Amino acid sequence: MSVGSLDLQDTAADHGRGVLESRLTRLGREEFARDVWARTPLLTRAASDFSDLFSPGAVDELIARRGLRTPFLRVAKNGTTLPEASFTSSGGVGATITDQLDDTALWRAFADGATLVLQALQRTWQPLTDFTSALSTDLGHPVQANAYVTPPQNRGFDAHYDVHDVFVLQIAGTKRWVIHAPVHPDPLRDQPWTDHRAAVAEAAKGEPVIDTLLEPGDVLYLPRGWLHAAEAQGEVSVHLTLGVHNWTRHALAEQLVQSALALLRDDPAMRASLPLGVDAPDDDLAFVRERLAAALTASDPVPRFHRARRAQGRPEPMGPLAQLAALEGVTADTPVRLREALAARLEGSRLSTRVGWLDLAEAEAEQVRRLLDGGEHTTGDLGQDLVVRLLRAGVVVPATG
Template sequence: MTDVHDPGPPAPVPSGAGRGLGPFVALPPERFAAEHWDRAPLLTRAADLPAPTHGFGADAVDELLSRRALRTPFLRMAKDGATLDARELTLGGGVGASITDQVSEDRVLRHFADGATIVLQGLHRTWAPVSDTARGLSSALSHPVQVNAYVTPPQNRGFDDHYDVHDVFVVQVAGEKHWRVRPPVLEAPLRGQPWTDHRDDVRAAAEQEPVVDAVLAPGDCLYLPRGWLHSATALGGTSIHLTFGVHVWTRRTLADDLLAAVGRVLDDDLALRRALPPGVDVLDPRTVASAREALRESVLAALDAVRDEDLAAALARGARAAERAEPLGVLAQHAAADAEVGPRWRVRDGLAARWEGPTLVTRVGRVALDSADAAEVGALLAGSSAPDDLAPRLRRRLALAGVLVSGPSSP
């Protein structure tokens, strides 16, 4: 049964959301946030969207499988609703590459010809145009994004009805796929609440009439909030689609960080660190009951002791760990940092920068600065100054720290 509740008011839409959402939805960002985000599916046809920016297709699939030396888990395959053992898809790397689990295109071909679906995982790390598109979407939504590709042979279905624990934007790349979408059996599931915990409910719900019953053609996009049941069948020729998975931050995320911070405060409470008396019966529920009120008072005091800054720092650490900054070329960056004729510099995308006093903390490391340099870098990050305004010494240091990159902005 669907867990129906009031989702509350829509979240505010970040500035720049239109650019990042543009390849996926035709609605204004405010309307998408109010009517669909975390609420309801949305199908957008290719005719209403700009030309794709992901640069992905059949040639990319073949290159990744045959020439990029992929290893599991960057690849998996599924057939009849079950995932194949990774050892069925890999071989050794040969002379000079003592790696035992490189993808074997020959084995993949045999399984694909037998009806198995190819799943290329983590494309936001292995295919540059997909990475750029994913980074734009993540910036627009302020939630981490990962990308997989699903390559399904004709008239086959890779997975049975199921739900995901993250939102997805499905982008059809090649061929056609028939999608059926049904309401959730568990609304807004968390990452620790997979569909396999509700197999019977999912199986029963899969017999209901779908709320979306549509064929996606190349360029079409389907948004699915987490929890919505779905299955898809390839029609005619080979189908390729991308899923941009959005791993949303929730209030439950904040609750976990808050409880962890409360635990650290309780660690400093000497009374709680004392041993229980000899002879205590820890199997007797009355033991807990007698201590419950005192524990409650200690927990409430610890809760009040957690500062907003502590909670914000914990969330920032999670955000920095969830994604990586814009890629940079190691040799090109090193050469540019020491070039006599200065290149054009800009602040690197996706830094998730935060200040801890005069220390700049980002996804790529920490840069300890004196107060004068911190003020200059703060102005740079705020957009009130440009890299050219920095002293060459400071500009070089930020370049080697990966805070600045040379060249035009990524698309």
């Protein structure tokens, strides 16, 4: 199986290019989808300068000054995750919650060779909130961000595989990555590597597909299921892992089955009890199969699929004070825009979003359709009453130009 390695070139983001191309792979979305996505690892040297996204200083800021709690951090050493009580404590007067990060305990663990894993950084570090949202838009799959901080000559985890695709962005230091082909291709989220522990350990003894040092600015893409182990070299290593929580055909099948079962709830014959003393329900099973097959054919899983997708992501952050000021200051020419990462869909005259739904009049639906096309609009374009409703619902935000 081939592994791409691209030559250095200008990586400045161009207008019209998503972050997948401009920051991570230098491949267009169609090329990445055709040749790489869910198929093979991709190593891109000097893909970008990621200092705007994360840094060693960000690690210290998050651990020492942000009052983070578990599970926003875990600690691993020699392949084992340490108990949370070993690195958490009370925050002191006015913040007596007992599971806040203890910077002294974390320093001692780190100095003793432990890896610090800052989790769900898309929730706690604004540059990564924006970046993961943009990448999720590029890919059409939810994305999360973790940071791995490893002391010199240490590794946090032995060879394993993830149940999601990852983009590894080396931020500081260097780290050796050893990659082996899958023993269980395309694992689902309930099929962790520990289900195949012996096969993983055996495969990790073989010839690797990739054995390389990642340096700051390098990016490694790994589809789910590919085995990997990483070890810091002569200095502290900081890397980001952008985890892509893949939607799969299996997930779509689950949505289809749930839609079919919802239809069958309205079928009196399917709500009927089985006979008394039933032992082997062969006749009933044949009847159920027939009705279920018909329901599967008649079902439309798309609305349920979109609801599930919306539930897995978060919209653009919105400050309540700025939103209130915008609402109270609406005039005939107030500029607004659709809130980003809202996963908004107009289904008939109902607007469905990550923050709820609104039923619209026919004329309003036409105006909202224009809003969904992107760009800035004014109350003169949309109607002041509609803008007020959309601001109050958190669907639009002030446009700052």
